[in-house]
Amino acid sequence: MFNIIPQAADAIYSWSNLLIVLGAMLALVGTVGAVWSGGVREKFADERITANEAETAKAKAETAQALLEQERLKSVMSWRRVTxxxxxxxxxxxxxxxxxxxxxxxxxxxxxxxxxxxxxxxxxxxxxxxxxxxxxxxxxxxxxxxxxxxxxxxxxxxxxxxxxxxxxxxxxxxxxxxxxxxxxxxxxxxxxxxxx
Missing domain, CATH: 3.30.70 (Alpha-Beta Plaits)
Structure with a gap:
């Protein structure tokens, strides 16, 4: 069928098996790395979300305080009237x-x-x-x-x-x-x- 000697076929077979095992190990290491780094990324994303929520709450509180101050200033500046x-x-x-x-x-x-x-x-x-x-x-x-x-x-x-x-x-x-x-x-x- 092919014109190769048995020793070459054995060497190709051995190298192919080695590459399959090496590929499987690389796939395993890649999978473990992807799962682990995905967890780390999720942790950082959760921290960013928490920080953003805290900043949003602070901004809302500051906005509410500014609106109260605006209403206070309006009442201070408005003309007196008898209702x-x-x-x-x-x-x-x-x-x-x-x-x-x-x-x-x-x-x-x-x-x-x-x-x-x-x-x-x-x-x-x-x-x-x-x-x-x-x-x-x-x-x-x-x-x-x-x-x-x-x-x-x-x-x-x-x-x-x-x-x-x-x-x-x-x-x-x-x-x-x-x-x-x-x-x-x-x-x-x-x-x-x-x-x-």
């Missing part, structure tokens, strides 16, 4: 009171002017007659002064029941001791009325 609910509460608390306060404000401050208008409407709805004065050049917050102690307490209780930040001032108003609500410039967030 319909606050106006109703004010009207309920003052409905049977007979007081006639001055409603004074910083006339050059558009926010204070708008807020004073809201307060005027709410007080009118409560049946309270007010007098006007916009001669203040500088005032902060929403304060009551003058009048009797009972009148001031009536206003303080009504405003607080409505959620409006009225405070009692010991300064002398421009209305010569008459009951006066002063609408000043919007105060800073940490203002407590007694800071002046």
């Amino acid at each position: 319909p609910t606050q106006a109703k509460k004010l009207a309920t608390a003052l409905s049977d009171k007979s007081i006639e306060p001055w409603l004074a404000w910083v006339g050059d401050d558009p926010e204070a002017t708008m807020f004073r208008g809201d307060l005027e409407a709410a007080l009118s709805a409560a049946g309270i007659k007010t007098k006007y004065f916009s001669g203040y050049a500088r005032a902060v917050g929403l304060s009551v002064k003058g009048g009797t102690s009972e009148e001031r307490q009536t206003l303080l209780q009504a405003f607080h029941a409505a959620g409006l930040p009225l405070y009692e001032s010991d300064q002398v108003g421009l209305m010569k001791g008459q009951l006066e609500i002063t609408v000043g410039t919007r105060p800073p967030p940490d203002f407590h009325g007694k800071d002046l």
